[in-house]
Amino acid sequence: MAIQANISSLLGQLAKQTHANTARQPVLSPTSSPQERDEDSSRTKVSQKSFSGSGLNLKLDLASGQEIELNIRINQAGGLSELALETRSQLSLGDEEKLNSFLQQLSQSVDALFNGRAEGSNVFEFANLSGVEDIDLDIYQDNGNEKQILDFEKQGRGSGRKIEAQLTEYDRANGSEEKHDLSLTKQAKRDDQKVIYGQMSYQWLLHQVNSAMSVMDDKQQGKELAGFFNSAIRALFTTANSGSQLLQE
Secondary structure (H helix, E strand, O other): OOOOOOHHHHHHHHOOOOOOOOEOOOOOOOOOOHHHHHHHHOOOOOOOOOOOOEEEEEEEEEOOOOEEEEEEEEOOOOOEEEEEEEEOOOOOHHHHHHHHHHHHHHHHHHHHHHOOOOOOOOOOHHHHOOOEEEEEEEEEEEEOOEEEEEEEEEEOOOOOEEEEEEEEEEEOOOOEEEEEEOOEEEOOOOOOHHHHHHOOOHHHHHHHHHHHHOOOOOHHHHHHHHHHHHHHHHHHHHHHHHHHHHHHO
């Protein structure tokens, strides 16, 4: 596989690969030297703004019970320093297809998010793929002075389903930092549903509209209707927020 300096491109390549030899093997004793373990423990944490290079850490649970881990590191020079894909057991054909679909969707989402093209798109479509349950994901990208970090978590089991996501952008040149809360609350099943939905971002509603309209036979008409409803939802939430601020004042 050719080395790519771009997380999105690398994910797209992985989506086209077969993953037959990724099952974890039982380890009876440490295989790394003390020096190597020290180096691993001293890696820069993703949450630190001083990180260099790009990377991805993913833990994925499928409905079949399969557990998948993917770790990627790309150094500042654009070289691939780590690529590790591990599964709980050998992937079935169905799970391999799910994984490849997930990686392809994730590749598109990363490209959109880190290049400012996520507005109005189904940017978290990878989390809604059939058979995908829990997701624990962080992605970081270093473009010189600009640092970007996406923290993403989906809980698809238990008392309810929710998606928590935050995109942090940090400019080292001027010290500015922006945080964008992209969290979505879905299918709450607890007694405090009103509280949960009262704090819900309108991004979830936009996603629901886009998903519903995308199944229409007339794609152009579906796109126009989605745009109409999305504009109305944004206007409604803007008005509601303005009214809330006035009441607080």
